Each structure stands twice: as structure tokens, then as C-alpha cells.
Amino acid sequence: xxxxxxxxxxxxxxxxxxxxxxxxxxxxxxxxxxxxxxxxxxxxxxxxxxxxxxxxxxxxxxxxxxxxxxxxxxxxxxxxxxxxxxxxxxxxxxxxxxxxxxxxxxxxxxxxxxxxxxxxxxxxxxxxxxxxxxxxxxxxxxxxxxxxxxxxxxxxxxxxxxxxxxxxxxxxxxxxxxxxxxxxxxxxxxxxxxxxxxxxxxxxxxxxxxxxxxxxxxxxxxxxxxxxxxxxxxxxxxxxxxxxxxxxxxxxxxxxxxxxxxxxxxxxxxxxxxxxxxxxxxxxxxxxxxxxxxxxxxxxxxxxxxxxxxxxxxxxxxxxxxxxxxxxx
Amino acid sequence: xxxxxxxxxxxxxxxxxxxxxxxxxxxxxxxxxxxxxxxxxxxxxxxxxxxxxxxxxxxxxxxxxxxxxxxxxxxxxxxxxxxxxxxxxxxxxxxxxxxxxxxxxxxxxxxxxxxxxxxxxxxxxxxxxxxxxxxxxxxxxxxxxxxxxxxxxxxxxxxxxxxxxxxxxxxxxxxxxxxxxxxxxxxxxxxxxxxxxxxxxxxxxxxxxxxxxxxxxxxxxxxxxxxxxxxxxxxxxxxxxxxxxxxxxxxxxxxxxxxxxxxxxxxxxxxxxxxxxxxxxxxxxxxxxxxxxxx
Numbered sequence: 001x002x003x004x005x006x007x008x009x010x011x012x013x014x015x016x017x018x019x020x021x022x023x024x025x026x027x028x029x030x031x032x033x034x035x036x037x038x039x040x041x042x043x044x045x046x047x048x049x050x051x052x053x054x055x056x057x058x059x060x061x062x063x064x065x066x067x068x069x070x071x072x073x074x075x076x077x078x079x080x081x082x083x084x085x086x087x088x089x090x091x092x093x094x095x096x097x098x099x100x101x102x103x104x105x106x107x108x109x110x111x112x113x114x115x116x117x118x119x120x121x122x123x124x125x126x127x128x129x130x131x132x133x134x135x136x137x138x139x140x141x142x143x144x145x146x147x148x149x150x151x152x153x154x155x156x157x158x159x160x161x162x163x164x165x166x167x168x169x170x171x172x173x174x175x176x177x178x179x180x181x182x183x184x185x186x187x188x189x190x191x192x193x194x195x196x197x198x199x200x201x202x203x204x205x206x207x208x209x210x211x212x213x214x215x216x217x218x219x220x221x222x223x224x225x226x227x228x229x230x231x232x233x234x235x236x237x238x239x240x241x242x243x244x245x246x247x248x249x250x251x252x253x254x255x256x257x258x259x260x261x262x263x264x265x266x267x268x269x270x271x272x273x274x275x276x277x278x279x280x281x282x283x284x285x286x287x288x289x290x291x292x293x294x295x296x297x298x299x300x301x302x303x304x305x306x307x308x309x310x311x312x313x314x315x316x317x318x319x320x321x322x323x324x325x326x327x328x329x
Numbered sequence: 330x331x332x333x334x335x336x337x338x339x340x341x342x343x344x345x346x347x348x349x350x351x352x353x354x355x356x357x358x359x360x361x362x363x364x365x366x367x368x369x370x371x372x373x374x375x376x377x378x379x380x381x382x383x384x385x386x387x388x389x390x391x392x393x394x395x396x397x398x399x400x401x402x403x404x405x406x407x408x409x410x411x412x413x414x415x416x417x418x419x420x421x422x423x424x425x426x427x428x429x430x431x432x433x434x435x436x437x438x439x440x441x442x443x444x445x446x447x448x449x450x451x452x453x454x455x456x457x458x459x460x461x462x463x464x465x466x467x468x469x470x471x472x473x474x475x476x477x478x479x480x481x482x483x484x485x486x487x488x489x490x491x492x493x494x495x496x497x498x499x500x501x502x503x504x505x506x507x508x509x510x511x512x513x514x515x516x517x518x519x520x521x522x523x524x525x526x527x528x529x530x531x532x533x534x535x536x537x538x539x540x541x542x543x544x545x546x547x548x549x550x551x552x553x554x555x556x557x558x559x560x561x562x563x564x565x566x567x568x569x570x571x572x573x574x575x576x577x578x579x580x581x582x583x584x585x586x587x588x589x590x591x592x593x594x595x596x597x598x599x600x601x602x603x604x605x606x607x608x609x610x611x612x613x614x615x616x617x618x619x620x621x622x623x624x
Binding site: 301 | 355356358359360362363366367369370371373374376377380388389390391392393435436438439441442443445446447448451454457458461463464465466467468469470471472473475476491492494495496498499502526527528531552555556558559563573574577578586588591592595598599602603606610613614617618
């Protein structure tokens with residue numbers, strides 16, 4: 001190990017003071033005396049000093065806008081006008097009397113719940129089947145999860161193309177199967193838009209669930225299944241009494257985490273339908289964005305954001321509890 | 330669906346037990362369940378790639394042809410020569426590389442400080458970093474625009490790089506913290522005994538030892554920046570510095586989308602991700618399921 005150390009940074013065993021390495025190259029002995037105590041004082045605080053730049057950045061780029069947002073929610077700030085005035089709770093009043101806000105909440109819950117449930121169900125079936133097949137687990141896991149890292153616009157547009165009313169392959173397949181008589185504008189019809197976007201989200205998320213659940217399955221001791229088999233348990237009993245209890249924590253963490261992401265998801269909905277047709281897919285993030293960005297009504301958007309934040313604080317509190325993020329090692 | 334679970338489960342149970350009668354059947358059932366799932370997972374992106382090499386006549390025909398008559402690069406030529414696609418790609422690369430270089434340094438510093446430091450408030454900071462990670466972008470995107478444009482950085486490289494650094498910082502810090510925690514403390518203690526300062530331990534010991542972690546963090550950081558849509562959309566708008574996702578979004582102007590060039594563009598957009606993954610093949614699965622890419 002010693003060979004890794006630069007001699008300049010090693011304590012001279014005869015000297016009482018360690019030479020700080022803060023300045024990079026060590027200064028010449030005569031000129032460094034006066035600031036050595038300062039450097040040593042700083043060096044003892046290395047850890048906190050290392051954290052400061054990042055924290056400052058988060059405060060500036062994330063926390064400040066959020067605070068600014070809360071402030072805005074009490075003003076009539078609008079991107080089209082340079083000035084703004086204090087309006088008290090008027091924005092909240094407008095939001096809470098807007099029927100679109102409440103239907104956006106309902107749609108967000110439907111979107112979140114059905115997406116996560118679908119992802120979990122398909123992921124669970126896939127994990128169990130992959131475990132059974134045994135062969136090719138590595139390449140399959142890898143191949144299926146890679147699209148997770150693709151830009152959301154690629155994923156959204158590949159689906160938009162498939163669901164296109166004029167050239168879409170989905171219409172072709174469904175017509176061949178006799179499920180529909182004529183082409184359907186999946187993303188342009190009120191009744192089919194939300195199911196179509198949810199289907200896309202399930203498609204996006206289930207491989208992730210599958211890989212995570214497969215990892216969970218592999219932590220269940222084989223002996224549990226063997227003794228169940230000796231006791232004459234059938235598959236359903238094994239599933240009920242061994243597999244599901246064994247996966248309980250994994251499933252809990254996955255559901256909470258995925259729910260937060262899906263709840264927050266703006267890209268998929270915005271890039272496929274833009275919230276339409278006639279608000280049929282307008283979830284809370286899209287609703288907030290339409291007000292703030294499309295209508296430039298920042299004050300009212302801020303009020304929506306604060307309301308959204310309230311819902312999220314509850315979810316995050318659960319999240320911190322479930323994952324116990326502060327547990328050391 | 331219930332049958333599918335039952336059958337798959339029977340097969341799954343088999344995997345845990347020594348070979349016995351019925352194994353073959355269970356494995357076949359496993360394949361039968363898995364195949365449609367794999368088909369479902371693979372088809373949309375495969376269809377995108379296949380369609381991008383069709384001729385215009387073929388692409389805009391209904392019903393579509395399942396296997397293209399031949400490979401035609403016409404749509405790619407139209408995207409590369411007839412649009413600003415390459416400009417967007419260069420923008421994305423500059424923003425990605427710039428923000429990644431900064432975020433790796435900052436997250437390595439913060440990750441080490443949080444993993445090894447004993448200062449008061451450390452727990453609060455690491456919790457806050459995690460909350461920032463799951464914090465919805467939509468809640469600060471628009472106010473952030475007013476802040477960034479207030480300091481004159483809207484629509485510029487420095488502005489969007491700054492924003493992407495902050496966007497990536499929480500997860501990268503979390504990742505680096507895990508790496509630093511996994512290093513044996515004894516090495517650092519030995520460094521102390523040998524007279525290294527705290528800074529020396531970080532620079533001379535911890536960072537070199539965490540090099541694989543730094544590489545992984547850099548790759549996921551770049552991918553996140555490459556993929557990011559909402560913040561870039563708000564900060565860059567329709568300007569010259571548009572990154573690839575924003576640029577592709579603007580391709581769709583009219584009611585009827587020009588699917589051919591669009592599919593060529595989206596196919597090209599995933600190539601950098603695939604190339605980067607070649608470098609970290611073994612860490613991809615763990616990194617992605619660990620949440621390295623915002624989903």
C-alpha cells in the first residue's frame with residue numbers, strides 16, 4: 001500500500017505536524033508555516049467540505065425553484081407579464097374549484113394503479129417462468145431490460161407508430177384476429193387512449209419487475225420447497241405459503257418505488273397523447289404542465305404543484321420507511 | 330391468465346428440485362409462458378428498427394408488410410441530410426459529456442463525504458439526496474426555467490449542463506456512496522497510519538479504488554442526460570441548442586406524423602446507449618434494477 005502514497009503526503013516521522021495535501025504539490029518548507037493550521041483545520045473537515053458543492057447545487061437548482069414555486073402559488077405570476085402581485089389563496093381556490101383538477105387526480109390514480117399492477121403481474125409471471133426454464137437467464141434478463149435505458153421519446157414514438165390509425169401494425173393484427181372490424185385510432189379515441197398508454201407503460205416496466213423478482217426468487221432457500229413437497233403441498237400452496245411470503249419485501253419495495261415513478265411520469269403521457277383526446281389521459285403532471293407552460297399561468301400551476309406535493313410527501317414517507325434508506329451497511 | 334400462473338408456477342417449482350418425472354413438461358410450459366412475454370417485450374422496438382429501413386411505399390401501405398422487401402436507407406438519408414438531426418446529436422453529446430464530467434466529480438466527492446464522514450447532519454443530507462432523487466421533475470421544471478432565464482442561461486449549453494448536473498447528482502451520489510461504503514475501511518486506516526491527510530486518502534486511495542464505480546456512474550450519468558426530455562424541453566425550447574429528445578419531439582409538427590424519418594431518428598437515438606453498454610456488460614442489470622436510470 002505504501003507504494004501508492006506519494007512521499008510528499010506521508011508524515012515525516014521526525015516532524016510533529018503532518019503535511020496537508022490540500023495544495024497538491026507541497027510548498028517549500030520555509031513559506032508554508034503560517035497557513036498550515038488552517039489547512040489542518042480544513043483537512044479535518046474534509047468530509048463535510050466534499051459534500052458542500054453538491055448540496056449547494058441541489059439547493060440552487062431544485063430546492064430554490066420549489067420554494068419559489070410555493071411563493072408563486074400565492075401570486076398571479078404569469079410568464080406573459082413581467083410583474084406579479086400577491087393574490088392570497090385565489091390560485092388554490094381556482095384549482096380546488098376546477099373539475100379538471102379532480103378528474104386529473106382520479107386519472108393519475110388509475111394510471112398509477114393499473115400500470116404498476118400490470119407491470120407486477122406480468123413481471124411475476126415472467127420471473128416464475130424464467131426460473132422454470134433455467135436456460136438463458138443471463139442473456140434474457142439483459143436483453144429485456146436494456147430498453148429501460150432508452151430515451152422515453154423512443155419508447156413513446158415506437159408505440160405511437162404501432163398504434164397509428166392509418167399505418168399502425170396493431171390495427172392490422174387485431175383485424176386479422178377479428179377483434180376489430182376497422183382501424184381504430186387508439187390514442188385518439190377517448191375510451192381507448194388511457195388503456196393504450198397504460199399498455200405501453202406495462203410493456204416498459206414489466207421486464208424491470210421480472211428481473212427484480214427473479215433476483216428475489218433466488219434468495220428463497222430450496223429447502224423450503226423440498227419440505228413442502230415432502231408434506232404433499234401442491235403448487236398453489238407453495239405459491240401461497242412459500243413464494244409470496246418470501247417475496248413480500250421485494251414486492252413491497254418495488255410497488256412503492258414504481259408507484260412514485262409512475263405517479264411522477266410526465267414523458268410517456270405527454271409524448272404519446274399530450275393529455276388528450278379531450279383530457280382523457282390528462283394526469284396530474286400533464287395537467288400542471290399545461291397550466292404552467294402552455295398557458296403561462298405559473299401562479300396557478302404552482303398551486304397544483306403544491307397539492308401534488310402533498311400527495312407525494314405521503315408516498316415518500318412510506319418509501320423511506322419501507323426502504324430504511326438511512327440504515328448503515 | 331390464472332392458468333398461465335399455475336403452469337408457470339409448476340415449472341418454477343421444478344427449478345428448485347432435483348430432476349424428477351414431469352420436468353420436461355414443466356419446462357415446456359415455462360417456454361410457452363415466456364415466449365409471448367418476450368415477443369411482447371421485443372416487438373415494438375424491433376418493429377421500429379424494421380420499419381426504418383423500409384421504402385416509403387412499403388411503410389405507408391396498410392396492411393403493413395411484416396418482412397421488408399429489402400433494406401432501404403432512404404429514411405436515414407433524409408434524417409441525416411434533410412434535418413437538423415446531427416446538430417441535435419452533437420448538442421446531446423456536448424451536454425451529456427459536459428454534465429457527466431462535472432457530476433462524476435461532484436458525486437464522488439459527496440459520496441465519499443457521506444459514506445465516511447461523521448459530521449452532524451450527514452444523515453439528513455443523505456436522506457435529502459434521496460428525496461431529491463424521487464422528486465418529480467415537473468414540480469420544479471417551470472420555476473427552474475424562470476430562475477435559469479433570470480441569470481441569462483436559458484437556451485445555452487452552460488444552462489442546460491448545470492440543470493443536467495443537478496438532475497443527475499442525487500442518484501450518482503447515491504451510487505458512489507454505495508461504492509465507497511463497499512471499500513474496506515482498513516485500507517484507509519492504513520493510509521492514516523502512513524500519514525495521509527483526509528484529502529490524501531480521498532484522492533490517493535478511495536478514488537483509484539472506486540474507479541469501476543466511477544466508470545459505471547459516468548455511463549449511467551451520460552445515459553440519463555442523453556434521455557432527459559422535460560427539463561431540456563423547458564430550458565432549451567425550440568432553440569439552437571436543442572438536445573436529441575427535444576429535437577425529435579419537434580419533428581412531429583403536423584397532424585400526420587412522418588413516420589419513416591421518425592423511426593430512423595429514434596433508431597439512431599438508441600445507438601449511443603447500446604455502445605456504452607458494451608463497456609459495462611456485467612453491471613448493466615444490477616445498475617438498471619438499482620435505479621440508475623430514471624424510469
